[in-house]
Amino acid sequence: xxxxxxxxxxxxxxxxxxxxxxxxxxxxxxxxxxxxxxxxxxxxxxxxxxxxxxxxxxxxxxxxxxxxxxxxxxxxxxxxxxxxxxxxxxxxxxxxxxxxxxxxxxxxxxxxxxxxxxxxxxxxxxxxxxxxxxxxxxxxxxxxxxxxxxxxxxxxxxxxxxxxxxxxxxxxxxxxxxxxxxxxxxxxxxxxxxxxxxxxxxxxxxxxxxxxxxxxxxxxxxxxxxxxxxxxxxxxxxxxxxxxxxxxxxxxxxxxxxxxxxxxxxxxxxxxxxxxxxxxxxxxxxxxxxxxxxxxxxxxxxxxxxxxxxxxxxxxxxxxxxxxxxxxxxxxxxxxxxxxxxxxxxxxxxxxxxxxxxxxxxxxxxxxxxxxxxxxxxxxxxxx
Numbered sequence: 001x002x003x004x005x006x007x008x009x010x011x012x013x014x015x016x017x018x019x020x021x022x023x024x025x026x027x028x029x030x031x032x033x034x035x036x037x038x039x040x041x042x043x044x045x046x047x048x049x050x051x052x053x054x055x056x057x058x059x060x061x062x063x064x065x066x067x068x069x070x071x072x073x074x075x076x077x078x079x080x081x082x083x084x085x086x087x088x089x090x091x092x093x094x095x096x097x098x099x100x101x102x103x104x105x106x107x108x109x110x111x112x113x114x115x116x117x118x119x120x121x122x123x124x125x126x127x128x129x130x131x132x133x134x135x136x137x138x139x140x141x142x143x144x145x146x147x148x149x150x151x152x153x154x155x156x157x158x159x160x161x162x163x164x165x166x167x168x169x170x171x172x173x174x175x176x177x178x179x180x181x182x183x184x185x186x187x188x189x190x191x192x193x194x195x196x197x198x199x200x201x202x203x204x205x206x207x208x209x210x211x212x213x214x215x216x217x218x219x220x221x222x223x224x225x226x227x228x229x230x231x232x233x234x235x236x237x238x239x240x241x242x243x244x245x246x247x248x249x250x251x252x253x254x255x256x257x258x259x260x261x262x263x264x265x266x267x268x269x270x271x272x273x274x275x276x277x278x279x280x281x282x283x284x285x286x287x288x289x290x291x292x293x294x295x296x297x298x299x300x301x302x303x304x305x306x307x308x309x310x311x312x313x314x315x316x317x318x319x320x321x322x323x324x325x326x327x328x329x330x331x332x333x334x335x336x337x338x339x340x341x342x343x344x345x346x347x348x349x350x351x352x353x354x355x356x357x358x359x360x361x362x363x364x365x366x367x368x369x370x371x372x373x374x375x376x377x378x379x380x381x382x383x384x
Contacts (some may be wrong), residue, residue: 006089081103204327
């Protein structure tokens with residue numbers, strides 16, 4: 001494998017799974033294969049240093065004034081990309097939140113293909129990212145398990161044949177809770193996900209089903225379908241990751257155990273498939289697959305996603321920014337879980353949406369939404 005790789009967000013859940021996957025591929029193809037030339041992380045300096053030594057990386061970025069003793073150290077992922085990336089490289093984009101969009105755009109501008117695990121890039125700036133991808137002529141490969149599933153299912157089929165794209169949701173840690181129980185859910189309850197091991201922010205989003213809302217918006221951009229052709233359902237086993245219903249009535253699904261190493265490897269090796277390191281299905285013990293509708297009265301985030309898709313413009317940037325603030329306030333300042341989505345909706349209602357979502361407008365919407373959301377939280381006597 002001659003394609004050089006960058007891992008942005010290398011110390012997070014997706015980043016660590018990417019490191020595991022690359023080590024597997026190197027063991028299969030030889031130590032000279034799968035060269036990783038750059039890693040970007042935040043504050044987990046010890047793990048970043050360990051990853052750099054393990055992978056033989058001499059260029060990193062991190063948020064510290066202390067040197068890690070690595071040849072090339074940068075203050076940001078954007079600087080790392082601008083200084084070290086070359087046309088034809090593959091960038092695994094796994095930085096969580098709006099902070100991930102700038103390095104994605106920098107990588108595209110350098111001619112790099114993107115293995116996208118940062119859904120917020122498309123939620124906030126979908127048109128900006130897609131325009132940049134088209135201009136640069138690079139590939140945009142989904143890493144989220146649901147979008148990877150749809151990408152795999154659609155291979156060889158045209159968009160005009162799609163009747164419905166269905167994304168599945170485990171239901172998160174609060175599946176089965178009543179509306180009153182959801183409203184007062186604690187941090188420890190919310191972070192206790194039944195099937196996936198993810199970071200705190202994504203786990204909170206999973207519990208509120210905001211994660212699925214963001215994924216519906218991401219699917220809109222990735223696959224070019226409108227809200228009427230997108231649906232989400234609960235599937236607690238997390239075995240079926242996505243389905244496509246075609247115009248002739250056929251439904252094709254992608255199934256695999258809940259293990260992010262599979263979609264990561266698929267993006268790394270695309271358009272080929274090779275033997276993997278992820279868990280595999282045991283058909284002798286798989287007795288049933290359950291599906292159930294989402295109760296919008298308990299989980300209203302899905303309806304907001306459809307509204308954002310239909311409104312377009314900077315509405316996605318507003319939604320994402322407001323959500324990042326309320327999740328932080330829930331985790332750190334005691335904001336009641338049940339108030340989060342209502343505050344996001346209030347922010348969306350109060351901020352003017354700009355139709356022409358160029359990057360400057362996206363940044364302005366993000367900034368304004370964060371400020372307003374903090375004001376709303378403060379008015380409820382919760383410090384953010």
